[in-house]
Amino acid sequence: MAFLHIDHLNKRFGQQAVVHDFNMQVEAGKFVTFLGPSGCGKTTVLRMIAGFETPSGGNIRLAGDDITRQSPQKRGIGMVFQSYALFPNMNVADNIAFGLKMQKRSADEIRHKVGEVIALVELNGREKHFPHQLSGGQRQRVALARALVVEPRLLLLDEPLSALDARIRKNLREQIRDIQRRLGLTTVFVTHDQEEALTMSDRIFVMNQGKVEQEGAAETIYTQPATEFVARFMGNYNLLTAQQSHALLGMEISGHLAIRPESVQLLSHDDPTEGALPAVIRQHQLLGNVIRYQVEAHGAMLQVDRLNRNAADLLAGGTQVRLKIARDDLREVR
Ligand SMILES: Nc1ncnc2c1ncn2[C@@H]1O[C@H](COP(=O)(O)OP(=O)(O)OP(=O)(O)O)[C@@H](O)[C@H]1O
Numbered sequence: 412m413a414f415l416h417i418d419h420l421n422k423r424f425g426q427q428a429v430v431h432d433f434n435m436q437v438e439a440g441k442f443v444t445f446l447g448p449s450g451c452g453k454t455t456v457l458r459m460i461a462g463f464e465t466p467s468g469g470n471i472r473l474a475g476d477d478i479t480r481q482s483p484q485k486r487g488i489g490m491v492f493q494s495y496a497l498f499p500n501m502n503v504a505d506n507i508a509f510g511l512k513m514q515k516r517s518a519d520e521i522r523h524k525v526g527e528v529i530a531l532v533e534l535n536g537r538e539k540h541f542p543h544q545l546s547g548g549q550r551q552r553v554a555l556a557r558a559l560v561v562e563p564r565l566l567l568l569d570e571p572l573s574a575l576d577a578r579i580r581k582n583l584r585e586q587i588r589d590i591q592r593r594l595g596l597t598t599v600f601v602t603h604d605q606e607e608a609l610t611m612s613d614r615i616f617v618m619n620q621g622k623v624e625q626e627g628a629a630e631t632i633y634t635q636p637a638t639e640f641v642a643r644f645m646g647n648y649n650l651l652t653a654q655q656s657h658a659l660l661g662m663e664i665s666g667h668l669a670i671r672p673e674s675v676q677l678l679s680h681d682d683p684t685e686g687a688l689p690a691v692i693r694q695h696q697l698l699g700n701v702i703r704y705q706v707e708a709h710g711a712m713l714q715v716d717r718l719n720r721n722a723a724d725l726l727a728g729g730t731q732v733r734l735k736i737a738r739d740d741l742r743e744v745r
């Protein structure tokens with residue numbers, strides 16, 4: 412049986428249904444991610460799991476216990492919020508110790524446990540600093556330590572990295588994942604950043620308008636989007652209409668055809684490869700290691716990515732080319 416089991420969860424604020432028929436199961440020790448646009452209900456679901464928000468319907472089970480109506484203190488769940496939510500008038504050690512003090516643990520035990528988590532999040536030497544004396548990344552590590560120190564059964568992380576700059580973000584996401592693995596701690600992570608979700612997660616739950624749009628391993632979500640929404644949200648998929656799919660590839664489909672920009676091969680105009688389509692380069696965009704071309708074929712505009720190996724290979728606007736689209740990489744989406 413799954414460690415975290417959410418069944419038909421619903422939440423209304425007045426007339427507005429914010430979460431509806433939300434279902435998920437998470438195995439013990441896994442790191443799973445809610446990925447979705449702003450306002451799709453990610454925080455609301457986390458807050459219901461933590462007990463800060465009461466569901467309008469459905470239930471939540473943790474390790475077999477029905478926790479749907481249990482008070483937050485009894486759930487054994489740690490949460491790190493979108494904003495740091497540290498106590499500004501307490502130093503690092505006191506911020507971290509707060510939960511243990513509430514539990515009336517002995518001074519010795521508190522000192523020992525706080526020391527352990529400070530080492531775990533690499534904040535040694537900062538014990539006496541106040542939040543305003545710390546960088547954003549350090550503050551978020553204090554928040555993480557504060558959630559970990561009470562040894563939660565489940566860890567909830569609500570966009571803990573979104574306020575940080577790119578380099579610190581990357582460091583901290585590796586650190587979080589490393590700590591999570593070492594502790595074997597079941598974790599639900601929230602982000603609206605695709606790259607973050609892909610690099611960190613065992614499983615991804617793509618959310619749209621209060622429900623799970625698609626669930627799967629990171630690789631599956633990226634290469635096999637089930638719906639137009641997931642294809643648009645996950646990357647720079649080309650989405651062809653049924654009409655375009657027919658004109659371009661002779662395919663009869665009912666929804667849209669999703670084609671990844673990196674799965675289209677650019678060939679020279681006289682390349683004899685069978686099934687390659689005549690096309691014209693319209694524009695290009697330098698993304699760093701990749702050059703993204705806008706290529707027109709049969710009136711349809713496609714994005715095609717190519718590794719930026721050599722400046723001499725750059726294809727100028729107006730260049731005639733041929734496109735080879737691997738059939739295996741085509742996805743029909745709803
Ligand atoms: N306490 C509340 N009262 C009324 N509406 C609320 C409340 N909390 C959230 N909402 C609404 O519920 C919807 C989902 O909000 P939620 O915070 O769960 O989204 P989110 O996916 O976390 O978005 P973001 O990525 O911006 O953090 C939004 O439309 C929001 O306005």
Ligand SMILES: [Mg+2]
Pocket residue numbers: 453454455493569
């Ligand atoms: Mg949120």
